[in-house]
Amino acid sequence: MSATPPVSPEPVVEVAGLVKDYGGLRVLHGIDLTVARGEVVAVIGPSGGGKSTLLRCVTHLEPVTGGTIRIGGKTLVRDGIYADRHTLREACLHMGLVFQNFNLFPHFSVLRNLTEAQIHVLGRTREDAEARARDLLAKAGLATKESSYPCELSGGQQQRAAIARALALDPEVLFFDEPTSALDPELTQEILGVIRGLAAEKMTMVIVTHEMAFARDVADRILFMDGGVVVEQGPARELIDSPKVERTKAFLRRFGG
Template sequence: MTDRTSSAAVPKVSIVDLYKSFGPLEVLKGISVNVNTTEVVSLLGPSGSGKSTLLRCVNQLETATRGQIYIDGRLQGQVERHGKLHRLKAAEIAKQRLGGGMVFQQFNLFPNLTALENVVMPQRIVLRRSKSGARDRARTALERVGVDARADHYPAQLSGGQQQRVAIARALAMDPSLMLFDEPTSALDPELVGEVLSVIGELASTGMTMLVVTHEIAFARDISDRVIFIDDGIVVEQGAPAQVIDNPQHDRTRAFLKRHSGEPSPICTTSPTS
């Protein structure tokens, strides 16, 4: 079967026995994870554990070596023909990718475009929105993340936190039903981390389904419905934040949390300033 839509409780994301190798290096080693609609799931683990690779496989930026990924019950990146799975063409994969917005460690803004233009352009090219419709949606998204006053500024005129908020606005303007965050604060100066975490926390409070790779332990505890600890390409343990972060059951999880026991930047309690 190439879809699982017959179930009354289909997960938003279903990752089934996923493997990923880069040459002889096996990065993911049979990961199976579900993310339910409106659920916020944070992925924790040491560098090189496979967290970002898993996220990139979900968004089809990497092709899994083995296993399947379903979004809303529909198989991603592959199609079944005559009992065998075949890789979809790039255009078909790009169409599937529209349902998920991804925010990267680096901001990936076009330096020659203003903040507003950076948010408008993908809508015009991918969604074929009218110029006025795309601009209206862009301004709404920029306002939502608190940088509407910087709409006419170029990336070089923005702080790192403002640039990352523009990147989040760009993803939101595409109207995704799923948001993927790959360590969105790792490239920021410490004093700018809180403003970005505040925006992500606000999105979580609205019921947006989110899969978040982060090294901010306190943040993961605050926003997550579930935390998954990954090490050496496998899921070591998962559960509610109170279980995994405050009462871990596995030695590897305890060792990781001990190394990261310093309090990370807190979530801002006020709206991010422009």
């Protein structure tokens, strides 16, 4: 009874005025994004609209040009100025990222893909790391695959392993960069099912996706991005079913909603 953790009012992800230039070209024009604990946010929009760049900036894979990013209460960058290396790493440990191309480590077994960072980054013992990994692999339906190598798995299995690998570090927020774009429709459903399961467990997630029906069902909120700005955002069903901005309507019409 007394173990109920206090509900943190602090958002897990806070992005304010995020600006990103490539060469002389501005690809993100001041993005604001706040994600509360347990919230699922989907980011949709045409290719080249800045969705992936936003995700890559927030996960510290790309340096920002300006703006502020806070993850799990730790400031990654404030007004375009990055925190020291120690704080950066700490902030990064609060988040996980699932890639379009899985990016599993081909020379490690599935189990070792899940344990390596637990042991060498978090400093867990091998026993603890393996117990956690086996737990996650069982949940991902990969219990029999722990000693397989990534090249022996199907695309869907690889992506499930990649999701498990990210979860093994107990991130506070999990980012997905078009997690089903490299998969056929059947495997896509398989992965969307896994993400649905995580949403049910109140995992905080930000998902860049082209799966509109999925975004509508699973996300609490949807951002529609185009031309490096958030064109429209709102509750998931509302945005998909009755978008207000003309640009959003045109985009969704082409998906034949």
